[in-house]
Amino acid sequence: MLGLVVALVYVNQVLFTVYVLRVHGGDVTFVSRYLPEGWFALADGPGMRAVAERVPWPELLAPSVLRVQAFLELPLVMLAYVTVLRWLDRGLYRRVADSWIVWAASLSYTFVFCVVEWGLWNPYTTEDIVIRVCAALVTPPLVQWLARRDGDGPRVSSLAQMLVFAVSVWALGHLVLTVYDTALLYNLAHLGGRLPGALVAVVALVAARLAAGRLPDGEPGRASATVANALRYALVLFLVPALAVRYGPNVGSPLLAAAAGLLVCGAAAALTLRESLAGAGRNRTVLWCGQTFAALLAGGLAGYAAVRAVTDVYYEAGLLRGAAVCFVAAVVVCALTDRLIGEERSVTGAA
Template identity: 70%
Template sequence: MAIEVDAAVLASTAVSLANARPSTRRAPDGGPRRRWARPETFLLLVVGLLYLNQVLFTVYVLRVHGGDTSFIGKYLPPGYFVLADGPAMRGLAAHFPMPELLAPSLLRVQAFLELPFALLAYVTVLRWLDRGLYRRLASSWLVWAASLSYTFVLCTVEWSLHNPYTVDDIVIRLCSAVLTPLLLQWLARREEEGSERVSFARMLLFAASVWALGHLVLSVYDTALLYNLGHLGGRLPGAMAALGVLVAARWASPRLAWGQAGPALTSIVAGLRWALLLFFVPALAVRYGVNFGSPLIAAAAGLLVCLVAAACTLREVLGDAGTTRRLLWAGQVVVALLAGAVTGYAAVRLVADTYYEAGLLRGAALCFAVVVGVCALTDRRLPRGRGDSGLPP
């Protein structure tokens, strides 16, 4: 399996870097704009279906298998199937008609929903940062490349954990790989053109939004995708706090007065746009490469994407800048990145996490917040030179 996952990491990274250029093609119009036709809405729908399936799965196991998950647990690694079998759940199971018909709730439903869950979460973050880039990317052929990359990795892992439902799951994943890009393209064609204005306050709210969404995604991963509905009670307080942060941040962001971003802050946001664009196709392959492939190859691919994103950013934002402005910009960015790196490292090391992604998410969000704060502060303190005209607005 490691060879297949490593191949997916290398191939998906190559496809992404071969298209390391901004999309200037206008996305085609596909119909009237609808406020609900956005990835957040359908991500919420997918999450609801995942938890509904968890309830049905628990009913199935309690009634048909007497609460014993060893019949499937022996095929999977540790960490799965912590049932929520309290009085309420047992009462529901006791009165549920024909529970044997709920057999597809085991693995099959998850196999269909896992891809839209991942891709909708990704494009939701992209839309928060830049609606125009989200619309162009989600309307392009890259959604098919991402769907193929993600599905190949998921099917490879599925095959390595072979069980009586593996063939069914792979067929279902292939169906999802066709339908999910169609959904994303349909949603993108109903998004208005335009980019979010860059400002210090908006970027802080963006960082808070991404942290909160990431926390919720990890909670769903543990409690729903791993069939650990029994963990929900312990995760619920943190999830509710994250949901509160997310709702408040998304409510406040469009209501902020437009601010003026300086060159350093503008370049950091441009770099984030490039990084999200270039990571779109290889993201899941790199993530699974850490656990199921060669961590060194996954780390090298991730680093290469970051370096290319940085190079593209420099070409974009400093193409017409003068020498003095370039030197001032370099000093600003170096100080900001050092301060952000120290903060992010401390945030990762000071708290022990069940999943390493939780620490990385917290560290990345705090790192970004500190970076944009330092950039915004130094942009205010330093004079703007004539070379600033080459920077994007």
């Protein structure tokens, strides 16, 4: 379903380009003057112009200007998020999708989108807000319907599964950022430059998902289980405020957004700490603290190096790369130290 939504986003981009070429002579100032710089890089080459000339009644494509995207943006974001949760823990994904949390997330994201719309006031704003409210009512039932049709699946636990999960999330995040730049900002002309990286991400994603279905389950040690549990808690707790935290520095209060992010991290850490140290004796607790410190240090240094290694057009790309590398480094340290302690168990069966 996520792929279908992405396809519809790009179909709308083509229709938007046809509309601008045929109705406005290729001039996007009728809408671009209301929005910040960095939007509306029109793909108006010979091929696109040839397509545009063959489309009848181009005036009917007027809704392709902002309004179609206003409906598709919420399902795109929510489906991408729950896809990550599904990869991590199929059972948890189904429980969350079938709960009030998806409705709360839908309302939260829609509120943020509407605040952004209001801040970028233009002749389409009122219609866009109404359309976004409609999307907020439609998207949660869609997510729930998909979850109820889903079957059982593995829960990420072993080192190999966590590494494949990290690759999957990085690749999906890279593709979402590509869609954001080339489609949600109406920059279809950027697609050529983004295509090589997007193809690498597609190959990595397909390979990772194929591998995920073939990896055996394992019994992780205490430190490795801590990382997996922390990720589960963080993804669930972050689901509702995610977009508010993302846009807080731009349209709200940076301090409030930072506080919300830290609150989520703190709550996830507290819940993880309680679960991870349940039944642990004094000596094991001390060892766990050492493992956790080593993992955080290694992950932090590796993530910082990954962020600084490349200058990105969008800072989210650097954060995504840094988070993925940080996660990989942390889980490797945890798995190795668990094995040294003799706590990690051997593989128990196929996933």
